[in-house]
Amino acid sequence: MTKDLIIVESPAKVKTIKKFLGDKYVVEASVGHVRDLPQKKLGVDEANGFEPQYGVIPGKQKVVDQLAKAAAKAGTIYLAPDPDREGEAIAWHVAQIVKEANPRIERIQFNEITARAVREALENPRPINEKLFESQQARRILDRLVGYKISPLLWKKVRKGISAGRVQSVALKIVVEREKERLAFKPExxxxxxxxxxxxxxxxxxxxxxxxxxxxxxxxxxxxxxxxxxxxxxxxxxxxxxxxxxxxxxPPPPFITSTLQQAANQRLGYPAKKTMGAAQKLYEGVDLGERGTTALITYMRTDSTRVAAEAREAAKTYIVEQLGQEYYPEKARVFKTKAGAQDAHEAIRPVDVNITPKDVAGLLPRDQFMVYKLIWERFVASQMAAxxxxxxxxxxxxxxxxxxxxxxxxxxxxxxxxxxxxxxxxxxxxxxxxxxxxxxxxxxxxxxxxxxxxxxxxxTQPPPRYTEASLVKELEEQGIGRPSTYAAIISTLLDRDYARLEEKRFAPTELGVTVSDRLSEHFQTIMDVGFTAGMETALDQVAEGKKDWRELLGDFTGDFYAALEKASKEMGNEETGLVCPECGKPLKAKFGKSGPFVACSGYPECKFTSNFVREADGTYRLTEREVGADSGLVCPVCGKPMIVKFGKRGPFLACSGYPECKSTSNFTRNEDGTYAFAATPEQAPPEVVGTCPECSKDVLLKRTRSGSRFYSCSGYPKCKYSKPFTSGVKCPREGCDGELVEKSSRYGKLFYSCSNYPKCDFAVWDWPVDEKCPECDSPILVKKQSKRYGEHLACPVKTCKYRKLQQ
The missing domain is CATH 2.70.20.10 (Topoisomerase I, domain 3)
Structure with missing residues (x-):
């Protein structure tokens, strides 16, 4: 008997759907997108109506062959990727691949992966929404044009390997402009x-x-x-x-994508990427033991606060039965969705309100449990009395x-x-x-x-830097991007080193400021917040059939091509307003592997370079970290002068006799500005703590350059025995047999992580103590120091406020 074929995006959904459809259908996964524009060229025929040149994504041919094979044997093919623009695009591309093998193709979608929702979708199939696909295609081509046209220009003028993006660059501008406000702020x-x-x-x-x-x-x-x-x-x-x-x-309304990301960041400290990863798994289905693989939440990319009538009724029944009639309002709560929202899907809510966080507490990984708890509590609360x-x-x-x-x-x-x-x-x-x-x-x-x-x-304090939560809120309020793009935007800013998180707040790097300023100067339209928000509206109009996608691209490229041509002629290395102290020519800002610096425009005749700082008013000032600056100190090894150099970890002293003498040292500055050697942790004499189990020589307690301790054989390099410094506390993660050992970040901050990393990624910032939390049953506490409580023990679980003061 010929079976119908259902094609979903994720392999995790296959297992969930098979659970309640049994063997009546064949279920396959596309594993995300199967076709896209080429990686190494533009892939858009600009002279022929922006016709895209799609091809199978590298590494996906095996998946494509399996889908075509399954399609040839099927009765009807039901395409069931996620219910959004990207999902519609995946469905369209899969249809292009399988239609020759089997033209009987239908599109289905469901907001939650339940037996009822999937069966209703199968009973009400529809054609692929061409307009929705064209909206996604227009977005993809816009992003490709901006990225592939501007990025090479930045490679030439700023630094190789960096990139520009239609939405990410505007998000960067928002971060940079806030930093400029802070620098210009005059406290009162x-x-x-x-x-x-x-x-x-x-x-x-x-x-x-x-x-x-x-x-x-x-x-x-x-x-x-x-x-x-x-x-x-x-x-x-x-x-x-x-x-x-x-x-x-x-009560507040149930979560939409942006408010979920904000709440998870504020209350759990989760970045948007982690939150969305956990939510994706909860949507696709998780193993709940006796319950089997079960989907716990509705679709998590939405900007609508709408709730289905049956979900409201289920919440009412739960509230009245479990809490009492007085906890339910006089009439059901219906929240108004903000203007401009697509309203294609419900708010994010539990699929079954009767599956409480308590029911799944021991069955989910911690991040999934905490995200589910947030979603469940917010939804139930949204239906309760004031x-x-x-x-x-x-x-x-x-x-x-x-x-x-x-x-x-x-x-x-x-x-x-x-x-x-x-x-x-x-x-x-x-x-x-x-x-x-x-x-x-x-x-x-x-x-x-x-x-x-x-x-x-x-x-008075300057406006604060953005946290992930406040940046997502700002992007949402300004109409920049869509719910599905916020996590990717934030990841790109960090991955490209355009911004860094300092105390969980975005601080733009010198590279980020330069890129933003250059783009704002030469591509004013693209970097305009209002224009970018308007483009989102125009893309919505394409999806609604009110605007032609080729017309949208034509309107955009008219100004874009002109700006691109002008920028290629006028964009140069950033002027600093400083002159070279050696030859008198202008100094220009540049970016190298170790970070920003200024260099003489007379290169290669003059090779002067220096580090610099940018003042609050934007002007440049050379720093004492000038390469080759004499420190006034002599090398303790060979007696030659020690000079100031600058590496990935900052300034240091190095012997001018290099490479014959490789002596280096950190330094401090005296009140009169003179240099002094600093006793760094790695310069301290190592302590003998035992005997090497491999060669019987002394084992030494040493420190890494970034500050963490470790054990090492004194016979190194002949004997390579080493071991991380352990706290003696077992890893609290269930099923893990590791210990918490001392590590340090690239910036020198100590933390304590599982010795089984990367198999187990548990970590805490403070010294762990083998003592159970009496309030939340966390297996460990951590030792903290604060002005208010002094030295004390505290629970490492962010949502638990337990602390134990020292007597």
Missing amino acids: EYWPFKARLEADLPPAFDADLVKLSGKKAHVGDAATAEALDAELKAQPFVVKDVAEKERQKS ARFWDTQVGVTAGRAEFKAKGERLIFAGFLKVHGQDAAEEEPDASDATGAKLLPPLKAGQELKLLEIKKEQKF
Whole structure:
């Protein structure tokens, strides 16, 4: 009997779908895209209506042959890649491959991989959406034109191997412009005041200074602050008014792609790529033991908050039965999807709300479990009743000064019973069970006792650098990219070394700033945020059949080709405004393997180079790290002068007698600017800690150049015995027999990872302690140091706040 063929994207889906369709269908996977534009040439016929030149992706021929073979034996072919533009493109390309073997081709799609959804899709097939495919094709050709036309120009003018992208370059500009705002920012001094007050009944409370002489309070210097402090202490503090009212807080909508990425970054510390990888597996299906392979969430690339009626009903039943009728609102919640959203798919939600995080806690890898927990809690909370608070606001006068104090009391938890409060930790005093500050009973005209005036010198802060969460939010608000592209955009910025994460925030590199500035100067249209957002709208119009894809490309290339031609003539090495100290010719900024530097434009006649720093106003300044600068120190090995050099890990001293003498050292600077040798960890004498098990010589405890410790045989290089420094704590990951050993990052920060890496990738930043967390059952704790708690033990699980203070 001839069977019908279902072709999906992922091999993981094959297993999930076969589970409930049995052997009635043959299920095969395309393993993503099977055809694309060529890798080593443009692959677009610009003179012939931008006709693309597709070919089988290298390494995919075996998959293509298997699909064609299966198609020839099938009755009807059902193409079932993901329900989005990329999925439609995969379906179109697969159809081109198999249509000669079997022209009976249908397109099906489902938002969740369940027996009901797949069967409904099979009962309601449709043709391939040509317009949706053309929209994806236009996007692909646009990106190819920008990348293949501009990137070679950057190779010539900036550095070989870098790239430009239609969307990634605009994202880079957003990061760079924020950095420029920070550099241009002028901090201003201010002094906030708090009054610690006491009424007839406890607790004592703080009130903030808000007005002076009827105007917004601003204390700008220490002298004014001291004078005001003395003035306030001489005044009676009297309650001016008390306002009390009930306030409701409604739950947030269920996740869309961008809000899931933001929440996972803020609450779990996950980068967008990790979040989407975990969500993809939850969507395709995971092994749940007795339940078998089960899909846990709906499709995870969406910008719609819409929820299917049956999903709302299932949530209602769960909430009423498990929590009580009072936790369900008077009418079902329906969230309005923002303008411009495609609304092709539902919000991200659990396929079956009755499969709770507790049910899968021991069955999923940690990252998948935490992402599922986020999605499940957010969805259930989105269908629950509002939380209710009793708010109190008190005005207090002290002479010409007016203070305000706010308090709240939770009346009814509502959705917070499931979703929790993402508030910062409150001060340990005067709080109710929810952590909200309480105020004592107060009435107008009541005089209060002043316990303390608190004042503090502060300075206004520049706008913060973007985190992954805030950058995704900015891209979404500006209309840059689509939900499916955010993770790729962020990865590209980091992979190309256009930006680095410093304390989990994006800091543009000198290379990133230069690329952004060059592109902004020569390709103003492409780098315009409004134009890029408008292009997304135009691509949507292609998908809706309102615009021809060739017309869109023609409109784009008209200005693009002209800008490209002009840039190829005018774009040069970046001018620094500095002159060569050796020959007087201009110095220009360049980029090498070890990073940015300035070089004489008179090369090769003049070979002067130097490192530099960029001032806040954008001007260049040569640094003391000039190659060949005399340090004033002599080599301790041969007595020749030590000179300053600059490598991948920064500046260092090297003997001028190189290559005969290879002596090097780190250095410090004295107050008068002179150089001094620094005792680096690797220069410290190694400690004898045992006997080598291979040759019986001493085993030494040494340090790597980046700071981590390791054991090594003193007979090296004849004996190559070595072993990482161990904490003695077993790896807490279930089923792993490794130990946590000391390692260091390329920037010298210590961390502790499993000795079985890369098989096991468990790691923590702090020294591990073999002690179980009493709150979340984490097998280990870590040793931390903070100003507030001093040295203490804490749980390494980000969502657990347990800490154990030292006695």
